[in-house]
Amino acid sequence: MKTTSTINNAQLFFIIFQTQVGVGVLSLPSSLYADAGTDGWITLLITGGAIQIIIFILYFLCARFPTLTLYEFAPKIIGKYAAGIISVLYVAFAIATSIIVLELFETTIKTWILFRTPMLVILLLLTVSGTYLAVGKIKVMGRFYQFVSILILPLILMSAYTLKDADIRYILPIGQNGFGTILKSTQKGIVSMLGFEIVLFIYPYVQNKGKAALKSLTLANIAVTSLYTFLTFTTFVFFSPNQLEVIPEPLVYMLKGISFVIVDRVDLIFLSIWIISVMTSYVSYLYIAGKGIQHLTKRKKTTGPILIASFIALFFSMFSHDRYTVEMLSGYHAKASYFFALGFPLMLLLISLLFKKKEESQ
Known part of the structure; x- marks a missing residue:
């Protein structure tokens, strides 16, 4: 792949970071508590280690084909037809992820902010802005992700402020649920922190590949793991175990209970920042789907394919939005995500190593 649109390692870091930090952060503490109790924050530390192993696998695969995306190097490894099937599956997975992001975005916004706003209007807010960003070059995405990442700082500060009312006894004794239970619940952590797989589609655009790129990937994983662990830990020491059993989105409830002299609804500020993180995740998966459609239809530009993916995601996201249906679809999506x-x-990677297949230019 020859391209003039490139990203530096800092932009690679922020693309990975912003793609991973998405819609799941609101309900993650509740999900982890359901499986691992108050040891759920330990689960996230183990999850970060597991994801780092996956990142090594993705990196070694990309390093064998440094100027090609997965859509382009898969045929060189397993043949045209098998690679075509995998490409279609990746496009379907990316669009399905976009649909789930849209649905969770709509239900959350309608629950907390825009109670009477029609569903289509809320969906269009994310669809139009996200599609506009996705059709730009990868460099534009990288710069935008880098710029909006500063908003994570006030999010951390707001959550840290609640620690003045924390009670460390809520999580004691540490490890009370057993290592087996903690380890088993890592699957929910991995699903909530998905997004690192975008490296399979943006690695060719990275200016400084090799160890520099691996360093950016690793730092992004450490940053996301630290952020999720901190937010989850904060909710666990703020709410009692009995409260965590009945609160579906503890982060928002936690911030709703605090106010300042000039700011009464801190939770709305938190959700405003959360919306940006949701949009970046949505944009990333639109981009993956668009690149796949472009490759399969042999188009020169990604604008048309991204618009197609955006329309498909919007159309299917307008169906049932009750929490039970969304959670059921998210469950199926979570199981499929392990394959992708x-x-x-x-x-x-194993096939390429076994048959010694790599890019000819190396």
Whole structure:
């Protein structure tokens, strides 16, 4: 792939970071508590280690084909037809992820902010702004992600402020649920922190590849793991175990209970920042889907394919939005995500190593 649109390692870091930090952060503490109790924050530390292993696998695969995306190097490894099937599956997965992001965005906004606003209007808010960003060059995405990442700082500060009312006894004794239970619940952590697989589609655009790129990927994983662990830990020491059992989105409830002299609804500020993180995740998966459609239809530009993916995601996201349906669809999506984040890349890496296949220009 020859391209004049490139990103530096800092932009690679922020693309990975912003793609991982998404819609799941609101309900993650509640989900982890359901599986691992107050040891859920330990689960996230283990999850970060597991994701780092996956990142090594993705990196070694990309390093064998440094100027090609997965859509382009898969045929060189497993043949045209098998690679075509995998490409279609990745496009479907990316669009499905976009649909779930849209649905969770709509239900959350309608619950907390825009109670009477029609569903379509809320969906269009994310669709139009996200599609506009996705059709730009990868460099534009990288710069935007880098710029909006500063908003994570007030999010951390707002959450840290609640620690003045924390009670460390809520999480004691540490490890009370057993290592087996903690380890088993890592699957929910991995699903909530998905997004690192975008490296399979943006690695060719990175200016400084090799160890510099791996360093950016690793730092992004450390940053996301630290952020999720901190936010989860904060909610666990703020709410009692009995409260965590009945609160679906503890982060928002936690911030709703505090106010300042000139700011009464801190939770609305938090949700405003959360919306940006949701949009960046949505944009990233639109980009993955658009690149796939472009490759399969042999188009020169990604604008048309991204618009197609955006329309499909919007259309299907307008169906049932009750929490039960969304959670059920998210469950199926979570199971499928293991194949796309680990299964297929690991298979391609092993085959490429076994048959010594790599990019000819190396």
